[in-house]
Amino acid sequence: MPCEAAAHFLILYGSQRGQAQSIAEEICQQAAEHGFTADISCLSKHDKYNLDSESRPVVFVVSTTGDGDPPDTALKFVRKIKNKSLPHDHLSHLRYALLGLGDTNYANFCNGGKTIDSYLQKLGAKHFYATGHADDGTGLEVVVDPWIEGLWDALKKAFSTMSTSDQQTLSDCTQDSNHQNASDQKKNLEVDLQLLKLSEVDSPKGKTVTSDSIATEIGSTSSVASLKESVPPLSESVLNVPALPPSYLEILLVGTENVEETVLPDKDGYFEVPISKAVQLTQDDAVKTAILLELDISQQEQVYQPGDAFDILCPNRDSEVEELLLKLDLQMQKNCTVQVNLLKNTSKKAAKVPLHIPQNGSLQFILTWCLEIRSTPKKAFLRALVDFTQNASEKRRLLELCSKQGSADYNSFVRDSSVCVLDLLRAFPSCCPPLSLLFEHLPKLQPRAYSAASSSLQHPGKVHLVFNVVEFPARPEHPARKGLCTGWLVDHVSSILEPHGTALASERPGTSALPKVHVRARPSSTFHLPSDPCVPVVMVGPGTGVAPFIGFLQQREKEREANQEATFGEMWLFFGCRHKDKDFLFREELEKFVHNGTLSHLIVCFSRDEPDAAETVNRPTYVQHNLILHAKNLAKILLEDKGCLYVCGDAKNMAKDVNDTLLEIIGNELQLDKLDAMKIVAGLREDKRYLQDIWS
Ligand code: FAD
Numbered sequence: 001m002p003c004e005a006a007a008h009f010l011i012l013y014g015s016q017r018g019q020a021q022s023i024a025e026e027i028c029q030q031a032a033e034h035g036f037t038a039d040i041s042c043l044s045k046h047d048k049y050n051l052d053s054e055s056r057p058v059v060f061v062v063s064t065t066g067d068g069d070p071p072d073t074a075l076k077f078v079r080k081i082k083n084k085s086l087p088h089d090h091l092s093h094l095r096y097a098l099l100g101l102g103d104t105n106y107a108n109f110c111n112g113g114k115t116i117d118s119y120l121q122k123l124g125a126k127h128f129y130a131t132g133h134a135d136d137g138t139g140l141e142v143v144v145d146p147w148i149e150g151l152w153d154a155l156k157k158a159f160s161t162m163s164t165s166d167q168q169t170l171s172d173c174t175q176d177s178n179h180q181n182a183s184d185q186k187k188n189l190e191v192d193l194q195l196l197k198l199s200e201v202d203s204p205k206g207k208t209v210t211s212d213s214i215a216t217e218i219g220s221t222s223s224v225a226s227l228k229e230s231v232p233p234l235s236e237s238v239l240n241v242p243a244l245p246p247s248y249l250e251i252l253l254v255g256t257e258n259v260e261e262t263v264l265p266d267k268d269g270y271f272e273v274p275i276s277k278a279v280q281l282t283q284d285d286a287v288k289t290a291i292l293l294e295l296d297i298s299q300q301e302q303v304y305q306p307g308d309a310f311d312i313l314c315p316n317r318d319s320e321v322e323e324l325l326l327k328l329d330l331q332m333q334k335n336c337t338v339q340v341n342l343l344k345n346t347s348k349k350a351a352k353v354p355l356h357i358p359q360n361g362s363l364q365f366i367l368t369w370c371l372e373i374r375s376t377p378k379k380a381f382l383r384a385l386v387d388f389t390q391n392a393s394e395k396r397r398l399l400e401l402c403s404k405q406g407s408a409d410y411n412s413f414v415r416d417s418s419v420c421v422l423d424l425l426r427a428f429p430s431c432c433p434p435l436s437l438l439f440e441h442l443p444k445l446q447p448r449a450y451s452a453a454s455s456s457l458q459h460p461g462k463v464h465l466v467f468n469v470v471e472f473p474a475r476p477e478h479p480a481r482k483g484l485c486t487g488w489l490v491d492h493v494s495s496i497l498e499p500h501g502t503a504l505a506s507e508r509p510g511t512s513a514l515p516k517v518h519v520r521a522r523p524s525s526t527f528h529l530p531s532d533p534c535v536p537v538v539m540v541g542p543g544t545g546v547a548p549f550i551g552f553l554q555q556r557e558k559e560r561e562a563n564q565e566a567t568f569g570e571m572w573l574f575f576g577c578r579h580k581d582k583d584f585l586f587r588e589e590l591e592k593f594v595h596n597g598t599l600s601h602l603i604v605c606f607s608r609d610e611p612d613a614a615e616t617v618n619r620p621t622y623v624q625h626n627l628i629l630h631a632k633n634l635a636k637i638l639l640e641d642k643g644c645l646y647v648c649g650d651a652k653n654m655a656k657d658v659n660d661t662l663l664e665i666i667g668n669e670l671q672l673d674k675l676d677a678m679k680i681v682a683g684l685r686e687d688k689r690y691l692q693d694i695w696s
Pocket residue numbers: 309374417418448449450451452466467468470472478481482483484485486487544547693694695696
């Protein structure tokens with residue numbers, strides 16, 4: 001059997017937003033460099049693989065979505081391996097490795113991967129390499145890069161322990177090709193360094209410099225590292241840089257005249273709807289500005305329940321698209337039609353034209369609506385940019401940022417600073433990549449989700465959404481900017497924005513020229529009011545986290561009106577904000593719910609209000625402090641009355657603090673240690689009685 005055929009493994013990915021897919025593709029790409037060949041497939045493509053008879057090692061890359069769920073593309077696969085009728089040794093022939101992706105800011109970290117891992121194990125499949133769990137909260141690459149690095153040896157061992165003589169041949173052959181590859185890689189690296197060593201180029205100051213003098217110069221002019229500059233030891237290190245990712249797209253720009261403006265089509269379930277109202281919910285001097293939008297969905301079949309969310313399509317900022325075009329020297333071609341083809345002789349495995357790039361869209365349209373130009377460039381993108389950078393010291397710095405030795409600099413000056421490609425082009429002015437490189441490396445511009453803050457029983461044909469305008473202060477790496485979607489929305493509705501205090505019920509005169517937005521309902525599978533209205537409900541929603549609970553309460557108010565004889569469970573709401581008079585969202589509506597009996601308990605706290613002089617005890621600052629004050633009630637509702645706890649809002653701090661508080665309350669109430677309290681909480685989650693709708 002020829003070596004190539006034997007050193008073959010399979011990569012299966014389950015991706016929600018493309019991360020797992022791009023890591024799987026990276027593994028596939030690197031396989032060749034390590035003397036292996038790999039097939040790659042999405043888990044949803046059931047006709048492309050068959051684990052029941054798979055004799056090759058399999059590498060899974062699986063992300064996590066929602067409340068710890070596997071990605072949509074993996075759901076069918078999970079159902080299949082969950083099938084209880086399968087014998088326990090059904091997959092005992094299978095050798096696999098699994099890389100899970102998740103975010104520790106959310107509960108159920110990496111649960112998508114963990115679920116698949118545990119069912120594969122139950123069916124007798126065996127690991128040939130330890131599972132990796134990568135955390136987007138701290139940077140996926142911290143785990144992903146070393147995990148991939150270790151994979152090759154593990155694969156080699158996996159092949160060599162597989163007992164056929166063919167596989168023995170393959171193991172030898174792999175080793176050989178690894179040697180071959182190691183030398184290829186070394187060559188690659190040497191070539192990179194020679195780029196600097198051999199070439200004598202003009203420095204920014206017009207001097208002719210070599211790499212040695214670049215290092216000296218950087219070291220002597222700056223003692224503090226920045227995005228643009230490094231300091232010793234990094235500036236003097238020999239670098240290990242990733243292999244150059246193969247290019248795979250060819251872009252043609254056609255015609256500049258009479259190109260009709262490309263518009264967003266109503267497709268993929270999106271509809272363009274008018275924004276019938278926009279009201280500022282916070283005082284002008286509040287720390288954050290919260291805005292309520294009312295969307296008129298009466299002409300669409302957009303059915304929703306409180307607890308569901310809506311996806312909004314938002315464009316990149318015009319000014320950023322214009323500047324990007326300028327930097328790419330493509331301003332004159334912005335109205336050209338873009339044709340995207342695969343490069344005929346690309347060495348990229350499984351290369352295909354990304355689905356999110358339409359054929360024949362105008363260049364401006366694609367940069368505005370299709371590519372996340374604000375995304376943080378991965379190391380492979382930095383590596384690719386090096387080859388389109390003229391200036392030697394800029395080249396060197398880009399190589400450092402994508403190198404093993406420069407990981408800490410990458411983390412602080414690129415990832416943690418949320419640098420985007422435009423920031424890089426500003427920082428490295430001699431870098432002018434071709435359009436194809438951007439199309440290859442920029443991910444799809446994702447819609448942003450917003451929880452419905454209304455019930456259609458209360459507002460037929462309408463849905464309310466509430467958002468905080470996200471602000472990112474200026475940093476050395478980039479100017480101040482607003483969140484992409486929230487910054488766009490606030491500008492988009494400026495002509496109809498009503499000031500704080502405007503009654504939501506007031507009618508707007510003249511609705512002909514309302515701003516419009518493309519939206520799509522994003523139903524939640526679990527975050528809904530309990531089907532039995534007698535079940536008591538505890539809602540924890542500080543800030544804009546209150547949004548879905550306004551929907552719950554409007555719904556319950558209407559149900560109570562319609563069924564006056566019926567019994568309804570208690571509803572508790574724990575709300576928090578900074579100042580009672582500045583950002584207490586929906587204050588009047590919440591007080592009305594209390595007044596008419598819909599809301600049994602409204603428990604609020606204000607984190608930045610000064611305590612009254614007369615106050616003797618510490619006032620609760622955050623929602624979790626109020627949960628402690630009401631610990632007995634909370635424990636009774638959850639443990640005795642079989643009630644439901646809903647938490648909505650900030651994933652980074654609040655949801656974690658609330659979870660810790662819940663463990664404390666349950667531990668104290670039942671006299672349990674932390675581990676046993678965790679089991680009870682896990683049980684509540686399993687029963688769908690502890691539900692989270694959290695975002696960062
Ligand atoms: P983006 O531009 O996407 O920036 C957001 C994140 O990117 C930041 O948190 C940060 O991590 C990073 N980032 C980008 N640039 C920088 C920078 N320069 N410096 C530092 N960090 C940076 N939000 C609401 O307000 N109300 C809701 O009801 C709501 N419901 C949601 C429901 C669901 C199911 C989900 C998943 C999310 C929900 N969100 C809600 C969050 C919302 O979808 C958006 O994430 C949020 O509005 C920010 O979007 P943006 O485009 O303005 O910000």
